[in-house]
Amino acid sequence: MQTPAPFEYERARSVDGAIEALQRLGSEARIVAGGHSLLPMMKLRLANPKHLIDINELAELAYIREEDGEIRIGALTRHVDLQRSEPLARHFPLFRDAENVIADPVVRNRGTIGGSLCQADAAEDLSSVCSAAKARVVIRGTDGERVVGMEDFHVGPYMTAVGSGEMLTEVRLSLRPGAGSAHEKVERRAGDWAIAAASAAVWMEGGVIADAGIALSAVGMTTIHLGRAEELLRGESPSDELFAQAGEIASADCSPSADGRGPVDYKRHLAGVLTQRALRRSTARALKEEA
């Protein structure tokens, strides 16, 4: 039987209460939301928190709303709600692409965006999605809030910028004109982790790619942010040749390991192909040409 090691349980009644508990209990305390990453890790003794602070009752952290030129997503928003959100699908369709293939519908009823990002598992899809969409996250502590870009959020494998006594409360996506985005994933079977996945977003201006975001899942120790490929695309007109070059960068700049899901050369190949596909679909969506 797999059971977590003993811990003390506390149910948070407010965000401030959760932060107060984190401060009071110190580094041995962890926030638990959907629990679909943390509880399996605790069963395997890969995580051994002495205290769990349950935030599942904090309805004020479950929302998707448009505000001040941004889409704001509360940390407790569950995968199923991200999948079904029409505003999110309209402005950032890569979220629905990803949610259709993250785990399975039953798991998606529990897992949350905040938990996914804070788990900082390089194989997890929402991290590359948020990276490509150039999301910023709100981290709250007793001294107030700070806003951190995705490029500074993941500081290593399973490590984030969330400090002790702090919690992630919101994900913000800027609404800019000409946006298109897509997430492409190859998995061995329904609900499995990716063999490789690519997230892309483009912002078109007058037929030219004004800005781009590209990131890869499952092909490195962390989410791979493809800065070189983004630079290549900026100011260029979209074309298959251009996307092929971006794909070559993706193959070169990822660092996959061989495992049961495939050898290194196959994963590099996938990273390149999926990057091209994601860019092609992103551009088609930005130009409203998607078939």
Add this chain to the structure above:
Amino acid sequence: MHVSMTVNGEQVSGEIEPRLLLVHFIRETLGLKGTHWGCDTSNCGACVVLMDGKPVKSCTVLAAMCEGHEIRTVESLEVDGEMDPIQHGFHERHALQCGFCTPGMLMTTRALLDENPNPSEEEIRTAISGGICRCTGYKNIVSAVRWAAEHEAAAKQEA
């Protein structure tokens, strides 16, 4: 710690360790053995129960998280000796052999029909993609859900 919740319409409570998983609370504390405990890793779906009407994998939910919530297990499907249409469907279409996945499949597909009374084959296959059945190849399960959908629609028309 103390926990209380509604299970199959009845208020229940117990003194538990915080680490107790919902599946063990249901099976051991309450003695409701209909819910099966399978892979323990949220992959197989045998332990699916409904939490506030939505299917969840009870091996990956703490009993403590269910304080004040409504849980429904497979035991709730039969009412006054009358099987739920989804159970009839599984019977009519021979949607099980060994039966290990069945409680999870029944609860997952009951929730599907509650939300979408007329699901397509693709929608059924997506809904049950979090459950593993090693006997049927899923074909008869899909057929059983269609059977239940059609019979529920017919029953509603008659009413």
